[in-house]
Amino acid sequence: MKKALVAGHADFAQGMISAASQITGVGSTLIPFSNAHLGREEIAAELRNIIDQNDVAVIFTDLPSGSVTIEARRLAREIPGLAVVTGLNLPVLIDYLLCRSNLAENALEQSVQRGRAALSVTPSA
Amino acid sequence: MPIVLHRIDDRLVHGQVVLGWGAPLDIQFIVLMDNSIAESDWEMDLYRLGVPPHIEIIFSGIEGVAANYADYAKDKRRGILLTGSVEDMLALVRNLKSDATLQRNDIEVNLGGLHARSGRSKRLRYIYLSGGEEVALGEMAALGAVITAQDVPSARPVPLKELQTSVPE
Numbered sequence: 448m449k450k451a452l453v454a455g456h457a458d459f460a461q462g463m464i465s466a467a468s469q470i471t472g473v474g475s476t477l478i479p480f481s482n483a484h485l486g487r488e489e490i491a492a493e494l495r496n497i498i499d500q501n502d503v504a505v506i507f508t509d510l511p512s513g514s515v516t517i518e519a520r521r522l523a524r525e526i527p528g529l530a531v532v533t534g535l536n537l538p539v540l541i542d543y544l545l546c547r548s549n550l551a552e553n554a555l556e557q558s559v560q561r562g563r564a565a566l567s568v569t570p571s572a
Numbered sequence: 573m574p575i576v577l578h579r580i581d582d583r584l585v586h587g588q589v590v591l592g593w594g595a596p597l598d599i600q601f602i603v604l605m606d607n608s609i610a611e612s613d614w615e616m617d618l619y620r621l622g623v624p625p626h627i628e629i630i631f632s633g634i635e636g637v638a639a640n641y642a643d644y645a646k647d648k649r650r651g652i653l654l655t656g657s658v659e660d661m662l663a664l665v666r667n668l669k670s671d672a673t674l675q676r677n678d679i680e681v682n683l684g685g686l687h688a689r690s691g692r693s694k695r696l697r698y699i700y701l702s703g704g705e706e707v708a709l710g711e712m713a714a715l716g717a718v719i720t721a722q723d724v725p726s727a728r729p730v731p732l733k734e735l736q737t738s739v740p741e
Contacts, residue, residue: 485687487582487583489688512589512624513586514583516622517586
């Protein structure tokens with residue numbers, strides 16, 4: 448079964464996976480990764496090691512400018528079919544988990560759209 | 573003084589640089605000093621994707637940065653000069669020191685992140701140094717650079733002399 452890597456700063460990945468698993472009950476296909484205490488080359492090596500050992504289809508990251516994101520994008524250029532989604536929030540991850548059987552080409556885009564739509568301010572301006 | 577931070581960080585462009593320092597310092601350009609990246613369109617595209625639209629990223633090797641440093645100084649925008657290695661920053665400091673027109677004897681060098689690697693020992697949570705890097709930092713200080721370690725603006729700047737002793741892992 449295809450897996451997804453959730454990667455980011457400090458305990459971001461563990462927290463996102465914990466929350467998504469509690470809500471959906473199907474978080475076992477998610478692999479956490481933290482960049483804590485790692486340099487650029489070490490991040491790249493560890494990401495590649497995880498991908499080599501697992502059938503990873505997508506990497507979700509926290510910040511567009513994050514060190515993990517840059518190394519994930521580097522891998523995505525080398526590995527056909529590997530997608531990178533940045534700016535992950537919980538609604539995106541939940542939608543992805545619940546719709547993994549959706550093989551539509553734009554399934555990831557749909558999850559991202561739902562994540563964007565979940566952002567709101569109350570009261571609105 | 574448009575280059576407001578001279579930073580050594582082996583992660584290069586990342587969250588602490590772009591957001592952690594970039595926002596409070598109102599950074600509008602980053603000079604990424606790395607010979608190999610500056611020679612690769614592929615690598616430059618990768619790093620451009622990591623920088624928000626309001627920040628320009630300039631790629632250059634060491635010689636190019638030294639040659640253009642006076643132009644950066646005239647820039648009305650505020651910038652960060654970023655490199656991944658102590659050796660590259662030392663090469664720049666030597667160059668600026670020797671350029672009488674620049675009169676940059678007072679560069680402040682920020683150690684932002686040098687992570688665990690074979691041959692390095694731990695000095696701070698985010699700073700590991702090899703013997704060669706210690707020597708290079710010493711030469712930089714002797715050339716007049718003021719060197720402190722500080723990963724984010726809210727952290728205490730740790731002077732170089734406090735980094736000369738290894739600490740337990």
